[in-house]
Amino acid sequence: MNALSPTPTKKYDLSFARWVYRNVDGGDRLALCMQCGTCSGSCPIGAQMDFGPRKLFMMIRAGMKEEVLSSNSMAACVSCYNCVVRCPRKVPVKYILQSLFTVAVREGYAQSVDSDNARFARAFWWSAAKFGRTDERLVTARFYFSYGLSAGFKKSMANLAIAKGMVKAKRMHLGLPHTCKNAGELRKILAKAAEIEARHAT
Amino acid sequence: MTDKQPQSRTIMVVGGGIAGITAAVEAAEAGYDVVMVEKSPTLGGRVAQMNRYFPKLCHPTCGLEINYQRIKTSKRINLFTLSTVAAVKGSAGAYTVTVKTEPRFVKPNCTACGDCAQVAETAIADPFNYGMKTVKAAWLPHTMAFPMRYVVAPEVVRTPEGERIKAACKIGAVDLDDQGASFDLEVGAIVWATGWKPYPAANLTAYRWAELPNVITNVEMERLASPDGPTGGRIVRPSDGAVPKRVALIQCAGSRDLNHLGYCSRICCLASMKHAAYVREQVAEAEVDVYYIDLRAHDKLESFMRRLKADPQVRFVKSKPARIEAGAEDNPVVCGENTLTRDVYAQPYDLVVLATGMQASVEGDGRLAGSYDDYGFVFTEGETIGAGVASGPLDVSMSVQSATAAACKAIQVVSGVRG
Structure with missing residues (x-):
């Protein structure tokens, strides 16, 4: 697990901002943000975000860790890359949001942990790590039932027609999940990756 | 200071804009022979293309007139128009400069009768x-x-x-056999006053200058407002010739943007405020919105900004617009985030003016001056002498100061004080 980010305790506390600059992907360029608003103005779903990227970045600088990590802004990003292409300071906005999302999930902020994105990512990772492949039925089922039994049923029924169509078009198979060759090797690789990540997190 | 005495006391000035003209007359009036090389058929450069100067809103023709008189009365200035520097050999004190002249097909006895x-x-x-x-x-x-x-x-x-x-031509001034020329000149110092060009607005794809007729650039606005411009000085929409009632002025269109010009072009803030003044002067009911990241109106220019801020029909919006969309009736729609209120807006306008920045406009292979900064401007050090916007974004008065300083450095070189 990553080290927990520091929580500012006093006024003008830069500890969280500095931690973000160092530990978040693209954070080094975040320091160059000049608050022009191009990112928020370019964002197709900015209206659904608690805070647009520009404001979120200013809040990071202001040490508002709780408000930043408990916002829905990171999970709401649809990765359209308009902000990345247009940013006059070449701040990789989308990557920063993505990385902050990971931080929020690891630190247990419900808005991110319970988001659709995080649920789907967990289902996807479970399948990829277990079989070396993604199995459409199992990933979908895990994703749907992560919302609870009755919600899972409802979601499954609502998408039954699509599933049937996919089976008919041979885009979804019936039977045992596909697996990759040498699953043992894959597990070794993943174990090594986890070890490296743990080392970097300290 | 070097022991070597300069072999030539002639100063070459490359570029005939306000900086080049200033450097040339200052050096000539101090008693030095000057050769001027200008790429276009006339002196005046970008300044001649301006309608008025900020902050006093006076006309550039006035200053040009005075400087032209200084050139005419000086016996020491030799002017080559339609000419560029093709090669520079030698070093300070003894340069050999190859000048290439394009044919004008009109001889000096032309009386401009038309x-x-x-x-x-x-x-x-x-x-x-x-x-x-x-x-x-x-x-x-x-x-x-x-x-x-x-x-x-x-x-x-x-x-x-x-x-x-x-x-x-009644006086036989048209010479269709003009072949142009290429010749070498011996000079002791070179002042690079090669000036600037507007950053290409077509590169700013999100602002769609090339597609939307009513999105224009700041230099085009200057021509629209000029009495000798395409509309005789009336500010109108290019699409239908209508008088614009809602005008947006967008700052930093290309400047302060690492995807375009990585630096602040310094003049655009005041130029746009000047454009707001043009519009307000011509159209009583017009409302003007200035979109900005930061307003850079330093020292004496601040009073001009205050004057505009006092006008209820001029609104300053802190925001770099994200994009411009096509709206009904050829109205460009400016979209972005107001960074003070966090409102996301989509505002239609009759006319949108992009404050495109200044880019170094260099001649030949672009490396003739020897020393350049990271952005392609001439960097004054050692033998290299830059003047005006060739050395970095400046307004007219700062260009004149820079050119006077450049003339002084050139004089030091050709008189052996500085090598």
Whole structure:
């Protein structure tokens, strides 16, 4: 697990901002943000975000860790890359949001942990790590039932027609999940990756 | 200070804009021979293309007139128009400069009567008006041209039209056999006053200047507002000629943007405020919105900004617009986030003006001056002397100061004080 980010305790506390600059992907360029608003103005779903990227970045600088990590802004990003292409300071906005999302999930902020994105990512990772492949039925089922039994049923029924169509078009198979060759090797690789990540997190 | 005495006491000034003119007259009036090389057919440069200067809103023709007089009365200035520097050899004190002159097809005895233009038919895009209108193939570059001489376009030279142009000249000033020239000059110092060009607005794809007729640039706005411009000084929409009631001025269109110009062009803030003043002067009911990241109105220029801020019909919006969309009736729609209120807006306008920045405009292979900064501006150090916007974004008054300083450095070089 990553080290927990520091929580500012006093006024003008830069500890969280500095931690973000160092530990978040693209954070080094975040320091160059000049608050022009191009990112928020370019964002197709900015209206659904608690805070647009520009404001979120200013809040990071202001040490508002709780408000930043408990916002829905990171999970709401649809990765359209308009902000990345247009940013006059070449701040990789989308990557920063993505990385902050990971931080929020690891630190247990419900808005991110319970988001659709995080649920789907967990289902996807479970399948990829277990079989070396993604199995459409199992990933979908895990994703749907992560919302609870009755919600899972409802979601499954609502998408039954699509599933049937996919089976008919041979885009979804019936039977045992596909697996990759040498699953043992894959597990070794993943174990090594986890070890490296743990080392970097300290 | 070097022991070597300079072999030539002549100073070459490359570029005939306000900086080049200033450097040349300052050096000449101090008693030094000056050779001026200008790429276009006339002196005046970008300044001649301006409607008015900020902050006093006076006309550039006035200052140009005075400087032209200084050139005319000086016996020491030798001017080569339509000329560029092709090569520089040697070092400070003893340069050999190869100058290449393009043919003008009009001899110095031209009286600028305009008979040739009467018979010319071929229309060519007018560079003086940034292609917003056309001129006939025999034309006077602009009303303040110096030298006051017509130019014949190379396109018509070997055509019957060319012959008609030649026949129309009563004093035989049209010379269709003009081949141009290439020659070497010995000079002791070179002042690079090669100036600037507007950053290409077509590169700012999100602002769609190339597609939307009512999105124009700041230099085009200057021509629109100029009495000798394509509309005779009336600010109108290019699409339908209507008087704009809602105008947006967008700052930092290209400047302060690592995808375009990584630096602040320094003049655009005041230039746009000047444009707001143009619009307010011409259209009483017009409302003007200025979109900005930061307003850079330093020292004496701040009072101009205060004057505009006091106008209830001029609104300053802190935001760099994200994009411009096509709206109904050819109205561009400016979209972005107001960074003070966090409102996301989509505002239609009659006319949108992009404050495109200044880019170094260098000649030849672009490395002749020897020393350049990371952005391509001439960097004054050692033997290299830059003047005006060739050395970085400056307004007119700062360009004149820079050019005077450059003339002083050049004089030090050719008099052996500085090597």
